[in-house]
Amino acid sequence: MTTDKLPDTAPEETPLAETVVAEATLPEAVIAEAVVDEAATETSVRGAANWARLTDSLTVGEVPPEARNINVTGRRQTGPMQGFGKMWQKTYRVSMTGAEVTPQEVVAAWKAKFPSFWPDGNRFYGPLTGIAPGDVALLNLTMPGRLKLSTGVLVMYADEESFTFMTPEGHMFAAFITFSAFEGTDGVTTAQAQVLLRANDPLFEIGLACGGHRKEDTFWVYTLTALAAHFGVETEVETQVVCVDKRRQWRRAKNIRYNSAIRSGVYMMGTPFRSLRRPRTGR
Amino acid sequence: MTNEVLGVRDAGPGAAIIDIKGEVTAASEDALMVAFGEANESRPQSILLNFTDLDYMNSSGIGLLVTLLVRTNRQKQRLFAFGLTDHYRQIFELTRLDEAVGIYDTEGDALSAAGAS
Numbered sequence: 567m568t569t570d571k572l573p574d575t576a577p578e579e580t581p582l583a584e585t586v587v588a589e590a591t592l593p594e595a596v597i598a599e600a601v602v603d604e605a606a607t608e609t610s611v612r613g614a615a616n617w618a619r620l621t622d623s624l625t626v627g628e629v630p631p632e633a634r635n636i637n638v639t640g641r642r643q644t645g646p647m648q649g650f651g652k653m654w655q656k657t658y659r660v661s662m663t664g665a666e667v668t669p670q671e672v673v674a675a676w677k678a679k680f681p682s683f684w685p686d687g688n689r690f691y692g693p694l695t696g697i698a699p700g701d702v703a704l705l706n707l708t709m710p711g712r713l714k715l716s717t718g719v720l721v722m723y724a725d726e727e728s729f730t731f732m733t734p735e736g737h738m739f740a741a742f743i744t745f746s747a748f749e750g751t752d753g754v755t756t757a758q759a760q761v762l763l764r765a766n767d768p769l770f771e772i773g774l775a776c777g778g779h780r781k782e783d784t785f786w787v788y789t790l791t792a793l794a795a796h797f798g799v800e801t802e803v804e805t806q807v808v809c810v811d812k813r814r815q816w817r818r819a820k821n822i823r824y825n826s827a828i829r830s831g832v833y834m835m836g837t838p839f840r841s842l843r844r845p846r847t848g849r
Numbered sequence: 850m851t852n853e854v855l856g857v858r859d860a861g862p863g864a865a866i867i868d869i870k871g872e873v874t875a876a877s878e879d880a881l882m883v884a885f886g887e888a889n890e891s892r893p894q895s896i897l898l899n900f901t902d903l904d905y906m907n908s909s910g911i912g913l914l915v916t917l918l919v920r921t922n923r924q925k926q927r928l929f930a931f932g933l934t935d936h937y938r939q940i941f942e943l944t945r946l947d948e949a950v951g952i953y954d955t956e957g958d959a960l961s962a963a964g965a966s
Contacts, residue, residue: 611936612905620943646915647949653919722943723908730908732944742912742944746875762912811919 616725618700624720624734626702633704636833637826638718641734649740649764650818651771653811656761659804660790661754665797669747670726672757676745676793677729683792685785699724709827714834717826736824738770739763757793759786767822855884863894864965870902873910881913895963896921901932911944918949931959
């Protein structure tokens with residue numbers, strides 16, 4: 567992994583930009599439902615069908631038995647404006663040098679095999695149809711202390727060259743996560759993951775500062791490396807991390823009431839009691 | 850922006866309008882930020898985005914608006930939008946940009962809200 571190799575695409579003023587090596591955390595996920603925007607499909611507005619339908623809260627469809635849905639259903643989606651911590655823009659890119667592949671082919675493969683590019687130990691259960699606007703994914707993440715953190719994402723937008731996730735209340739980040747591919751001036755296709763995020767609450771902000779950024783980077787670098795390998799390309803992933811806004815939004819500190827780590831921990835502590843209450847079957 | 854013309858104009862005391870025409874995508878970043886810089890030359894208290902002639906915006910375009918919002922907040926300015934179609938109003942709601950950007954039907958309404966009419 568290298569840092570600071572990308573052109574300066576940061577939208578913020580230079581004095582406020584901080585370039586750092588971050589850390590990544592991510593997940594073991596489950597995509598559940600495909601809520602396709604039928605209404606938008608019917609309209610003539612250009613690109614309307616690429617967007618998720620506006621709903622009051624997130625709804626999860628059928629999920630595998632092992633998927634834990636305790637922090638998604640009924641939650642609202644969030645973007646970076648709704649988060650607590652500093653705002654970061656993290657960009658990870660890999661060039662498909664030597665592979666004759668179009669941006670559309672890269673994104674199609676990324677959508678279809680999204681879970682397969684994740685690091686070992688992270689599972690992703692998605693709809694067989696791939697990733698479509700309105701899909702809600704459940705993420706079951708392995709955290710320090712063997713905590714299984716349950717959260718999710720909403721597929722906010724998807725077209726042939728990109729797709730974007732939003733996160734639900736209680737997720738580690740209030741974020742837009744955009745996956746895309748484009749052709750450079752040299753004719754080579756580049757794949758990119760870009761995360762625009764704030765930590766959702768003070769606890770997750772501390773977690774980011776204490777190793778979370780590094781884990782985040784590690785996760786996405788692995789993912790892009792695996793994506794490139796899928797097309798027979800072995801190369802380094804370029805990483806750029808910029809602090810877009812140094813200020814914390816203290817009025818959002820109350821987001822902690824939805825903190826998925828706390829709620830998942832409480833849920834795990836209750837597991838033995840739920841097992842006792844479960845009716846026995848057989849014999 | 851790939852096929853657009855961005856116009857910037859003063860709009861009364863303390864306000865500037867950026868007229869957006871065409872597409873807002875990742876390719877729009879430089880043009881939008883240059884326009885924002887021009888709009889700021891008079892140090893307005895409010896920046897108004899005119900979406901009346903918007904043809905198309907994708908999720909990267911929404912991301913650009915978020916960073917624009919950060920910039921205006923940093924400078925203690927307010928950001929307004931007008932001329933959005935029903936579709937893009939819904940996109941602002943979906944992405945929850947509507948909680949941070951004042952959205953109005955017309956330029957006059959937006960200027961009134963900005964206290965610049």
